[in-house]
Amino acid sequence: MKNYLKHWTFWKAVAALLLAIGAVATVVRFGLGLGAATNLNDQFPWGIWIGFDVLCGVGLAAGGFTIASIVYIFNIKRFEPIIRPTILTAFLGYLLVIVALMFDLGRPWAIWHAIIMWNPHSVMFEVAWCVMLYTTVLSLEFAPVILEKYNMTKTIKVLKRISIPVIILGVLLSTLHQSSLGTLYLIVPEKLYGLWYSPYLPVFFYFSAIAVGCAMVIFESFLSSRAFKRGLELPLLSQIGKVCVMMLSIYAAMKIVDLKDRNALNLLFIPRTETYLFWAEVTIGIIIPIAVLVQRRLRENRRWLFVSAAMVVIGFIMNRMNITVTGMEAASGTTYIPSFLEFGTTIGIVTFGFVAFYYIAKYFPVFTEEHHDEMHEAVTASQAWSKDIKKVSHAL
Amino acid sequence: MLKRKALLIDLTLCIGCGACQAACKETNNLPTEEEDKLSPTAYTALEEHGEIYVRRMCQHCEDPTCASVCPVGAFTKTAEGPVVYDVDKCIGCRYCMQACPFQVPRYDWSSRAPQIHKCNLCYARLKEGEQTACAEACPTGATKFGDREELLAEAWERIKAEPGKYVERVYGQHEVGGTSILYLSPVPFEQLGFKTNLQETALPQLTWNVLSKIPNIVTVGGVMLFGIWWITNRRDEVKQAELHEKIQQHNNGKLN
Numbered sequence: 001m002k003n004y005l006k007h008w009t010f011w012k013a014v015a016a017l018l019l020a021i022g023a024v025a026t027v028v029r030f031g032l033g034l035g036a037a038t039n040l041n042d043q044f045p046w047g048i049w050i051g052f053d054v055l056c057g058v059g060l061a062a063g064g065f066t067i068a069s070i071v072y073i074f075n076i077k078r079f080e081p082i083i084r085p086t087i088l089t090a091f092l093g094y095l096l097v098i099v100a101l102m103f104d105l106g107r108p109w110a111i112w113h114a115i116i117m118w119n120p121h122s123v124m125f126e127v128a129w130c131v132m133l134y135t136t137v138l139s140l141e142f143a144p145v146i147l148e149k150y151n152m153t154k155t156i157k158v159l160k161r162i163s164i165p166v167i168i169l170g171v172l173l174s175t176l177h178q179s180s181l182g183t184l185y186l187i188v189p190e191k192l193y194g195l196w197y198s199p200y201l202p203v204f205f206y207f208s209a210i211a212v213g214c215a216m217v218i219f220e221s222f223l224s225s226r227a228f229k230r231g232l233e234l235p236l237l238s239q240i241g242k243v244c245v246m247m248l249s250i251y252a253a254m255k256i257v258d259l260k261d262r263n264a265l266n267l268l269f270i271p272r273t274e275t276y277l278f279w280a281e282v283t284i285g286i287i288i289p290i291a292v293l294v295q296r297r298l299r300e301n302r303r304w305l306f307v308s309a310a311m312v313v314i315g316f317i318m319n320r321m322n323i324t325v326t327g328m329e330a331a332s333g334t335t336y337i338p339s340f341l342e343f344g345t346t347i348g349i350v351t352f353g354f355v356a357f358y359y360i361a362k363y364f365p366v367f368t369e370e371h372h373d374e375m376h377e378a379v380t381a382s383q384a385w386s387k388d389i390k391k392v393s394h395a396l
Numbered sequence: 397m398l399k400r401k402a403l404l405i406d407l408t409l410c411i412g413c414g415a416c417q418a419a420c421k422e423t424n425n426l427p428t429e430e431e432d433k434l435s436p437t438a439y440t441a442l443e444e445h446g447e448i449y450v451r452r453m454c455q456h457c458e459d460p461t462c463a464s465v466c467p468v469g470a471f472t473k474t475a476e477g478p479v480v481y482d483v484d485k486c487i488g489c490r491y492c493m494q495a496c497p498f499q500v501p502r503y504d505w506s507s508r509a510p511q512i513h514k515c516n517l518c519y520a521r522l523k524e525g526e527q528t529a530c531a532e533a534c535p536t537g538a539t540k541f542g543d544r545e546e547l548l549a550e551a552w553e554r555i556k557a558e559p560g561k562y563v564e565r566v567y568g569q570h571e572v573g574g575t576s577i578l579y580l581s582p583v584p585f586e587q588l589g590f591k592t593n594l595q596e597t598a599l600p601q602l603t604w605n606v607l608s609k610i611p612n613i614v615t616v617g618g619v620m621l622f623g624i625w626w627i628t629n630r631r632d633e634v635k636q637a638e639l640h641e642k643i644q645q646h647n648n649g650k651l652n
Contacts, residue, residue, distance in 0.1 A: 035505030042434075042502050045493035073621055075628035106488020106503070106510040110468075117468040117485050123603050124467035124491050126610065168621045172614055179606075186602045187465055187495045190593050202606055333499075 015351050022348015025341040029103055037341045043334040048342055051324030053100030053349060055181050056317050057093055058131070059205075062213030063220075064090025064138060065174035066243070072167045079240075081233055084145055084366045085224060086217050088357060091138040094131065096353050103345055123183045130177030137170040145364050178209040185323060191331040194264045195278045196323045200254065207251045208316055214244035215289075215312035222306045227358065230367060238300045244312060245293035252286050274330070277322050285315010400458075400477040401522055402544035402576040403531060404551055405451055407588070408561065409538035412442055412449035419533035423518060436502045439515040440530060445588045448581075451530075451539065454479060454500045454515040455568060456576035457598070462492035462501065464600030470512075477544065477576045478517035486512060497572050497594055517576065544576060551580055573598030 029037040040047050067086045071079050102108040114128040140159060147156050159166075182205030185192055198204065218237045225232040259265050268275065289308040298304040329335060361367060414430060420440050421428050431438035433452075440453040460479045463471035470485040471492065488510055493501045504510035518528040526532075531541035540547065551566045567579040571594045579585070586592045 030508070033504075033506050033508045034510065035507075041505065042493065043499060045490040045503065069621070073625045073628070075625070075632060104489075106490065107486055108488070110485075110487040113468040113485055113487050119464075119466055119469035121464045121600060121604060121607065122467045122469075122491075123607060124465060124489060126607060128467055164622075164625055168618060168625070171621055172617050175617060176610060176613065183603055183606045184491075186606065187461060187599050189595065189599070189602065190497065190591065199602075 015355050018347050018351040019355070021344040022351065025344035025348060026103075028341055029345065034104075034106060037339065037345070039337060039339040039342065041334060041336075043332045044328070044336040046324060046328075047336060048321070048325065048338045048346060049100055049104040051321050052317070053346055054097050054104070055320045055324060057097040057100065058178065058181060059209045059212055059316060059320065060216050060313065061090040061093030061097075062174065062178055062209040063217040064093075064141075064213070065171050066210050066213040067217060067240075068141065068167050069171045070243075072164065073171065079236055081368075082217060082221060082236060082240075084142075084368065085220065085361065087138065087141050088145070088360060088366055089216065089220055091135070091142045092353050092356055092360075094135045094138055096349050097131065098135065099352075100346075100349055123180050123187075127177050127180050127184070130173045130180065134170060134173040134177065137166055137173065140166050141170065145366060149364050174209075175206065179203065179206040181205050188328070191328055192323065193274045193327040193330060194262070195259075195267050195274055196319075196327045198258045198262065200258050203254065204251065204258075207247050207254070208319060211244050211247035211251060212312055212316040214240045214247065215309040215316070218244070218305060218309035219313055222302075222309075224361065224367065228361065228367060232302065234300070234302055234305075237305060241293050241299045241305050241309070244309070245290055245299075248286055248290050248293075248312070252282075252290065255282075255286075274322075274327060277318070277326050281315055281318040281322055283315075284311050285319060289315070399543040399545070400475070400576065401517070402456075402477060402542065402547050402578060403517075403528065404540045404542065404547040404578045404580070406538050406540070406554070406580045407448055407450060408580065408582050409536045410442075410449045410451065411536055411538070412444065413535060414442060415533040415535060416440055416451060416530035416539055417442065419529040420515070423521070423529040434500065434502055434514075436504050436511075436513040439513065443589065448583065448588060450579075450588050450590075452500075453577065454517070455498050455571075456515075456517055457572055458574040458576070459572075459598035459600055461495045461497060461572065461599045464603065465491045465495040467491070474519060476517075476519070476522045478519040478522060480516050480519050481512050481514065483511045495599070497591065497599060544578075547578055551578055554580060570596045572596075 025037065034040060038047055038049075063086045067079060067083055070076050071083050102111065105111060114125060115132075119125045140162075144156050144159055147153075147159075179202035182201035182203070185197070185201055186199070189197055217240050221232060221237055224230070259268070268278070289312045292298050292304055292308040298308075325336060417430065417438060417440050418428070420426075421438070424439060426437045426439075431441055432443070434441050440451055443450045443452055456473075456477060456479045458473075460471060460473050463469075463473055463479060466486075467489060468485045468487055470482045471479055472482070473479050490501075490503060492512060493499075493503060500514050502513045504513070518526070518530075521528060527541035528539075531539045534540075540550075542550075548566060548569060551569075555562045555564055555566075562580050562582060563584055565581075565585065567581065567585050567590055568575040568577050571591075573596070579590070581588060581590075584592075
């Protein structure tokens, strides 16, 4: 018990320190402007706030729509126990993406302009609307957890009635903007290095988002099982691992065909920085995880499953960073190394996400052993049904 | 029909005097000190490449990438030719800078209310029927103002009239779908820092190809997802109904 306490005091101290760094960065950013806080310049206008905070943030939150569609659209109810923490992760993820965007925008007070000043030809316009609407969808999907605590059954019933259209809307919005983050980069054919630029960027972004969404579900289930001293749904997570490896394989196959179609296979062997980074990215994020997760024995082993999920997450982050930073550097005519404050802000925001998750999960019914999810009585019905089956088969 | 205005910049005529920048700064009320690079206070700048001076500025694309990518439509390609920026719409996302194939837009990095800065082809003067300040100030005619079609024809006439004087290319005629700034050069353009790997079709088409599919994705996707839900849900309902029937039959059997 004492060790347990010590452990948490240590992590709380670390979190407090990281949040303090984030606070300093915030003061500099809004007090002195982007130039003082970042190493961005006219040749390199987008840095890690876009590359990591926004592009990785949205991708890592993709577990939300993946699991929601598995449970509610495909009606595979056995995944129900992990839906709440996943939706919470996604919801927090999107809120933090919006926070990060407020740091990066030069004129954040004007962010609402996208609502009334339309430019349907702009990918950014579409992403803005999707993120706005999907964050609303996530708030509706997560609301029952809050409402349950305060026994607001009437509101929960209303939410239950609209749940399927809301979830379908969420899946559509996610499909659109997860892919559109790739479409953002279609406009820079001569700036983004050939290993990453592809007319299929939107498709790559979509499949990698689903894969990393699955990996994040596995990853965070392990972390929460440790933090909250609760059991682990290992069989469920192995199955999520299976979906993950399917998505990774589709991605890998498409990537090979794409490189071949663009006559870019030779780029794989040119000795230059981009080549090494590309190989690092696919080895860590694609090749090893596929090799591990296709094997049932390893997929059902908690350590292997956790390690490969972590590798998918790291590989995904490397991919997005390569597209937004390293792959853009050669053509920009300049070098960009993020400033201490850019890192500080990012770390602060991520820490805030962890802390928020911890406290929400602590005080609200996020992890429910008996998942009495009123929003979907169908679950209880199907459980009753499986009990019935047992009864019947016993009786017969 | 209004004819789109343009500039023809003949690099063989430019003597590097800097009158264009001075006139530009005066017209736009910018600090007057000389600058050798584009900046928030220099909408045009002279680059020295040996004996040759190259004027850099916004190219005023026929189908501008900046106007296409801006989420709030802060850029407009006007009927007269200039691509103009409206700070009252701008949210400061810098996608225009990221996307511009010529790396032109400049940003107030040190400001808390940053704006984009770039040449506006003297839009206010154009509306009054005047030419741009830089063309008016140019002492050698290296920068010439006129209708785009006429200047393009003139550029090719100059190339044909003196074979060997120019490379056989008018930069800006085809680049990313054509621009309002046209260049003639005595040496290959790549030697002067011009981007020569640009495609001939306008860049906005690349993203529009995808964006225009969205209505279909939403309709087909929505119907598909609803269909899958209906089928899986129905399957559960049927199973449950069958089960209840079985249980009932079983209970009835017990009673009998």
